[in-house]
Amino acid sequence: MLSIIKSMSLKGLEGYIIDVQVDVSSGLPEWEIVGLPDASIKESKERVRTAIKNSGYELFSRRVLINLAPADIRKEGSYLDLPIAIGVLFSSKLIKNINKTLENTAFVGELSLNGKINKVNGILPLCIEAKRLGIKNIIIPKGNLKETTILKGIKVLGADNLNEVIEYLYGKVKLKEKRCTWEEISKKQNKYAIDFMDVKGQENVKRALEICAAGGHNILLIGSPGSGKTMLAQRLITIIPDLNLEESLETTKIHSIAGTLKNDENLIITRPFRSPHHTITISSLVGGGKVPKPGEISLAHNGVLFLDEIAEFDKNTLEVLREPLEDKKITISRLNQTLTYPCNFMLVASMNPCPCGYYGCSYKKCTCNQNDIKKYMNKLSGPFLDRIDIQIEVQRVSYDKLDANEGESSSKIKERVSKARKIQELRYKKENIFTNAELNPNQIEKYCKINEESNQLLKIAYQKLSLSTRAHNKILKIARTIADLEGVKNIEKRHIAEAIQYRSLDKKYSE
Amino acid sequence: MGICIISGLAKGIDTVAHINSMYEEGKTIAIIASGLNKIYPPENNVLSEKIIQNGGLILSEWEPDEPIEMSRFPKRNRIISALADLILVIEAKYRSGSTITARYGFKQKKEVACIPGNITQKNSYGTNRLLQEGANLVMSTKDILDLLGYEDNKEVELDGRFKDVYDNLCALPQTVDEISKRVNKRISEVNEILFMLEVDGLAESLPGDRYIRCMKSTI
Numbered sequence: 001m002l003s004i005i006k007s008m009s010l011k012g013l014e015g016y017i018i019d020v021q022v023d024v025s026s027g028l029p030e031w032e033i034v035g036l037p038d039a040s041i042k043e044s045k046e047r048v049r050t051a052i053k054n055s056g057y058e059l060f061s062r063r064v065l066i067n068l069a070p071a072d073i074r075k076e077g078s079y080l081d082l083p084i085a086i087g088v089l090f091s092s093k094l095i096k097n098i099n100k101t102l103e104n105t106a107f108v109g110e111l112s113l114n115g116k117i118n119k120v121n122g123i124l125p126l127c128i129e130a131k132r133l134g135i136k137n138i139i140i141p142k143g144n145l146k147e148t149t150i151l152k153g154i155k156v157l158g159a160d161n162l163n164e165v166i167e168y169l170y171g172k173v174k175l176k177e178k179r180c181t182w183e184e185i186s187k188k189q190n191k192y193a194i195d196f197m198d199v200k201g202q203e204n205v206k207r208a209l210e211i212c213a214a215g216g217h218n219i220l221l222i223g224s225p226g227s228g229k230t231m232l233a234q235r236l237i238t239i240i241p242d243l244n245l246e247e248s249l250e251t252t253k254i255h256s257i258a259g260t261l262k263n264d265e266n267l268i269i270t271r272p273f274r275s276p277h278h279t280i281t282i283s284s285l286v287g288g289g290k291v292p293k294p295g296e297i298s299l300a301h302n303g304v305l306f307l308d309e310i311a312e313f314d315k316n317t318l319e320v321l322r323e324p325l326e327d328k329k330i331t332i333s334r335l336n337q338t339l340t341y342p343c344n345f346m347l348v349a350s351m352n353p354c355p356c357g358y359y360g361c362s363y364k365k366c367t368c369n370q371n372d373i374k375k376y377m378n379k380l381s382g383p384f385l386d387r388i389d390i391q392i393e394v395q396r397v398s399y400d401k402l403d404a405n406e407g408e409s410s411s412k413i414k415e416r417v418s419k420a421r422k423i424q425e426l427r428y429k430k431e432n433i434f435t436n437a438e439l440n441p442n443q444i445e446k447y448c449k450i451n452e453e454s455n456q457l458l459k460i461a462y463q464k465l466s467l468s469t470r471a472h473n474k475i476l477k478i479a480r481t482i483a484d485l486e487g488v489k490n491i492e493k494r495h496i497a498e499a500i501q502y503r504s505l506d507k508k509y510s511e
Numbered sequence: 512m513g514i515c516i517i518s519g520l521a522k523g524i525d526t527v528a529h530i531n532s533m534y535e536e537g538k539t540i541a542i543i544a545s546g547l548n549k550i551y552p553p554e555n556n557v558l559s560e561k562i563i564q565n566g567g568l569i570l571s572e573w574e575p576d577e578p579i580e581m582s583r584f585p586k587r588n589r590i591i592s593a594l595a596d597l598i599l600v601i602e603a604k605y606r607s608g609s610t611i612t613a614r615y616g617f618k619q620k621k622e623v624a625c626i627p628g629n630i631t632q633k634n635s636y637g638t639n640r641l642l643q644e645g646a647n648l649v650m651s652t653k654d655i656l657d658l659l660g661y662e663d664n665k666e667v668e669l670d671g672r673f674k675d676v677y678d679n680l681c682a683l684p685q686t687v688d689e690i691s692k693r694v695n696k697r698i699s700e701v702n703e704i705l706f707m708l709e710v711d712g713l714a715e716s717l718p719g720d721r722y723i724r725c726m727k728s729t730i
């Protein structure tokens with residue numbers, strides 16, 4: 001007899017309904033799975049067979065043919081175990097006369113040999129896509145329920161084991177459901193365990209980070225070992241306005257696929273902070289692998305990607321970042337498929353000022369010569385530096401200041417940042433961008449007009465400080481953000497002057 | 512600015528000179544009248560170590576273990592004056608050690624300068640006498656820098672808030688944070704002003720986010 005059970009499959013963040021067609025007939029006892037399954041699905045037949053047996057059903061030697069339709073979509077992962085098992089049970093007439101219609105019901109879940117349904121990756125995007133494709137009920141592993149609590153318009157049911165699903169089909173038990181509102185999820189007061197208040201002194205760097213947060217600018221921190229670069233970078237996420245529901249869903253979807261959700265997490269409500277080591281492979285950074293998984297840049301979606309010791313990263317690794325930095329998404333091409341993940345992150349990079357680490361340090365002497373220093377700085381390619389608006393030097397805070405008064409709290413700074421972001425959102429309503437950092441050259445001309453006085457200042461600056469012309473647009477963008485933080489409409493000379501101060505490399509390290 | 516302060520590691524002004532020189536991140540040299548292992552006064556042992564740690568120098572014309580001999584102190588001063596470009600006497604009694612250094616300075620054709628004092632004050636006798644003999648009278652840092660050949664910083668006409676920051680810049684590199692605290696202005700404004708001063712050639716930014724007042728040496 002033939003049975004058809006619905007399930008789901010993902011290609012990137014895009015979902016497809018999969019019909020699991022099972023036919024059980026008499027004949028040579030064998031299982032065959034067709035319809036572009038990958039190796040992990042081919043393995044499922046042993047798991048499913050044993051799980052069924054251990055759930056108390058006798059499968060007599062029969063011929064089992066499983067077809068996964070449509071056949072042109074590659075299916076991977078173990079979450080088709082559950083629908084296959086259900087299909088086999090129906091086709092073998094081991095379950096019949098159930099009191100539910102399965103028309104709009106989909107099943108996903110991996111089976112253990114004892115019939116338990118295991119947690120799988122990607123459930124949130126699967127459910128969202130299922131709803132979009134008209135599925136009304138979806139049965140998922142109980143362990144995945146948490147991430148789906150926010151969904152409306154689709155019934156998401158969590159099952160613990162195969163027998164529970166069967167009893168549910170007979171109407172004997174109810175499966176577990178979990179609902180939560182966004183208000184309940186996001187109300188958690190102190191979302192971050194860290195705060196800018198923890199950082200003593202460093203007012204100049206804090207100001208630069210506030211500007212970054214306000215305008216969405218990328219930043220490079222240059223400073224000696226132990227000057228506090230990591231500590232400062234980690235706190236950037238605490239002053240960016242909170243994630244809204246849409247952003248939270250986008251970020252959680254990616255972490256759902258990557259399997260990096262924490263057990264107690266409904267949705268991700270804090271902005272992600274990812275800091276991959278400089279030895280990271282390109283595919284872990286941007287995404288890829290045999291079963292393409294989101295990389296660090298996508299895991300940092302709507303948050304911060306921190307590249308510590310940027311000069312130590314492989315040139316090729318940094319090179320592949322250029323495109324995603326521009327497009328805010330990454331396309332991964334594999335032999336048989338191409339898929340896209342979003343990666344809208346803010347970049348924070350850090351580096352020492354020289355090979356020994358102490359150039360410009362006020363308490364320790366640098367032992368490098370000018371040539372070494374220049375060579376070190378040149379490790380960052382021009383095109384990469386082009387994507388970084390703000391460059392600032394970090395000096396270690398001396399010990400007597402370490403026990404000084406506490407600085408401003410992150411929430412105070414965040415208030416100012418939020419105001420500045422609102423101004424930008426309003427101004428760029430028609431441009432399809434949100435922040436000053438995203439302005440293209442045409443838009444800069446339109447939104448970053450400066451008066452004659454400011455123009456004169458820029459001209460003098462270029463001559464006297466030998467600023468590169470490459471810096472021009474960046475200075476205008478930063479000045480725009482500084483003006484927005486102040487809440488003034490036009491960029492004034494003072495904004496330009498301050499903005500140039502945050503182009504340290506241009507000022508001091510260029511020839 | 513790189514002015515090195517030389518003194519004799521004695522109590523009083525010597526000690527103050529060494530300590531403050533290091534505090535201002537300068538290098539300092541102490542010339543002693545005994546062996547290097549026999550620091551006098553003993554409580555300045557720590558100071559002598561600090562001087563070395565900070566890249567300074569302790570110099571003696573004697574073998575390391577040569578004992579302390581008071582009668583050798585005046586003669587030691589000829590080395591102090593010989594190494595210096597300018598000998599500055601702050602206070603001196605009649606026949607004090609520093610007048611001896613100054614007189615060596617005259618002989619060695621060095622610039623000698625004194626801070627004048629009230630003639631009724633004992634501690635000014637020596638300095639006033641040196642002034643009479645032709646030492647330079649100095650009353651400010653600027654006077655001293657002039658003697659050393661640092662270009663006179665033309666009185667710059669600056670409007671209030673710029674002057675505020677400019678006046679607080681010196682030869683010692685300071686971070687934006689430090690300057691901001693000193694002038695009690697917000698970081699954003701200090702950055703703006705520093706940039707304007709830099710463009711006008713009145714301030715210079717050094718690696719490590721630090722600023723100094725622009726002083727062009729004419730030597």
Ligand SMILES: Nc1ncnc2c1ncn2[C@@H]1O[C@H](COP(=O)(O)OP(=O)(O)OP(=O)(O)O)[C@@H](O)[C@H]1O
Nearest residue numbers: 198199200201202224225226227228229230231397
């Ligand atoms: N301004 C500060 N306020 C409070 N603690 C500080 C500050 N600066 C540094 N620290 C302390 O020093 C430690 C080292 O700082 P951090 O690791 O951020 O420096 P870093 O510049 O990243 O150093 P490295 O180059 O070695 O990675 C921090 O964990 C923190 O405890």
Ligand SMILES: [Mg+2]
Nearest residue numbers: 229230231308
């Ligand atoms: Mg670090």
Ligand SMILES: [Zn+2]
Nearest residue numbers: 354356366368
């Ligand atoms: Zn160095």
